[in-house]
Amino acid sequence: MEKKEFKHIHLIAVGGSIMHNLALALHDKGLKVTGSDDEIFEPAKSRLAAEGILPEAEGWFPEKLENSTDAVILGMHARPDNPELLRAQELHIPIYSFPEFIYEQSKDKQRIVIGGSHGKTSITSIIMHVLQQLGRKFDYAVGAQLEGFDRMVKLTDDAPLIIIEGDEYLSDPIKRVPKFHLYHHHIGVISGISWDHINVFPDPEMYREQFRIFAEMTPKAGTLIYNQDDEQVLLVSVPRNPADIAYIGYTVHEHSIKNGKTILHTKKEGDVEIQLFGEHNLRNISAAKEVCKKIGVKASDFYAALQSFKGAAKRLEKIGEAATSNIYRDFAHAPSKVKATSEAVKKQFPQRDLVAVLELHTFSSLNRNFIPQYAGALSLADEAIVYFNPKTIEHKRMEMLTEQELKDAFQNPNLTVYTDSEALEQHLTSRNWQDANLLLMSSGNYNNMNLEALTQAVLKA
Structure with missing residues (x-):
């Protein structure tokens, strides 16, 4: 599938946490980036200003959109009657939600999507840290600022794979489809299911159904890695076509706690002291390890890189x-x-x-x-x-x-x-x-x- 080429992209609701990071990533690629929002707070304001792409004024300005605009990316914060959105529709400019655009930019890459009610940021960031330590080329989209990474989004032409934190919340105010349904993963992870977002999914079954759809989107020769200790996850992850798809369950990594320090016990690498702690993080490590194994990372390299991982911002x-x-x-x-x-x-x-x-x-x-x-x-x-x-x-x-x-x-x-x-x-x-x-x-x-x-x-x- 051929990837579309863009020169000028406009972001509606550019001040959002992930949206302003996408704007910066596209600017890094050399594209013309414009955007609007009715309120932009720190740190988005300073970061956009530093790259010269902070909107001159807060508010919506339909005149910013012209026939030469190649695409509009619509943030969740915008309303369906947004004046810039209406103008884009009038001009027949292609309109993407954040996940649709990430997919568009990664059609020729191996897509690894980490889903789950909890743990997805940590699993994503562990994988990113390990790959960075090993000097591997990869793109990413993650929902937190990570130490060692300038952005929360990176899109390049030459990276062979992309690591995506797959949020189950809605993608944009028009289509109202969960984000993680739109990335079309090759390797998917479900870290846990615990009812959330009651304003969108008014009952637990409707919420769980979004994960079943995600699981069933795993393609032939794809992989689904899932938390085998979570009853809700087991309801949606049971192998339906094991001949075509690799189903890999994971649990808490073997470990002990000594003097406030967590020690991992491994088969070949011996004891490995890490900076993370908590049973949930020991599951996250197991999930990340299974993903890394699938993309060719040796266990010895995984554990060596993990020792320097301090965790994602605001995650314990x-x-x-x-x-x-x-x-x-x-x-x-x-x-x-x-x-x-x-x-x-x-x-x-x-x-x-x-x-x-x-x-x-x-x-x-x-x-x-x-x-x-x-x-x-x-x-x-x-x-x-x-x-x-x-x-x-x-x-x-x-x-x-x-x-x-x-x-x-x-x-x-x-x-x-x-x-x-x-x-x-x-x-x-x-x-x-x-x-x-x-x-x-x-x-x-x-x-x-x-x-x-x-x-x-x-x-x-």
Whole structure:
């Protein structure tokens, strides 16, 4: 299949996390890149400005589109009645969602797509780290900023393969198809299935169905690598045509924990000390290893490269350390992620108290019908705290939650609930942190709380 050639590409909603990275990647390729958005925040603003492709003004400007524009890439943040989108349709300019464009640019590459409700960023980033350490050429699209990579997207003409984090959320406001259905993988991974995105998939079966479709899109001579410990995954990954497709199950990597360090036990390489920890990450390592094996990476090279991997940003990221206390932040917000992350920290440091703070920020997490999914998610925390900003609930036009509702939903009568970020910060900085770890979990920012200042105050406490 021949890849289309583009000279001028316009991005609608260019300020998004992955969209501005795509704009930068296309600019790196030497293409003319323009874009618009009604609001652009940091770090997108500075990064686009540094390359000379920051829009002159915020807003939508249909006049930016002309007959010479080769393609429009439509971000999820745009609405179906966006004036620039309507103008593109009027001019019959080809319109792509992010995943459709990535596929268009990688038709002649081997496509490896990592799907799952949790773990996909970590698995993708482990694979990328290993390949980079080995000097392998590859393109990628990943949902987090990784150490050692300037961008979250890379598209070149000569890389033989592309590693893609395959999100199950919708691709754009028009087609409303899950992103990971549009990449057409050769090697697919399903890391776990745990109901999420209630605003799009109102029941767990409908959500799970998206993964069944993904699994069945695995082509002849393709590979599906799946978490064999996840009952929901097994429902969609059972081998339907094993003569044509390689089905590879994986589990937790054999390991032990000594003095707060995780040691992998391997057959030929002996014991390997790594910087990651937590049972979920030990599954992620197994998944990444199976992918790497499929693309010709030797086990010895995989383990050697893994030792220097520190993890993706905001994925159990250590942001502070003292003699008897550590501070971690994690993107965890879905119930399964919250449970896995808090368990990981407690099991790694069983002798220390765990103070786990969760911000409810997403549509699902603030939805009264969804919140019971959090039952037991913070049960291993010695002090469990939930924070939400009432303004976020108002902005999303949802019903206000009560403290008792949250205690009942989490099945934790000792749960403390904060709706004032300053009061939460005051509590955390005044606490005794001797033999205690702090875990901050959120896809938001605790109403712009200064985490650096909080970290310094906690470590001095």
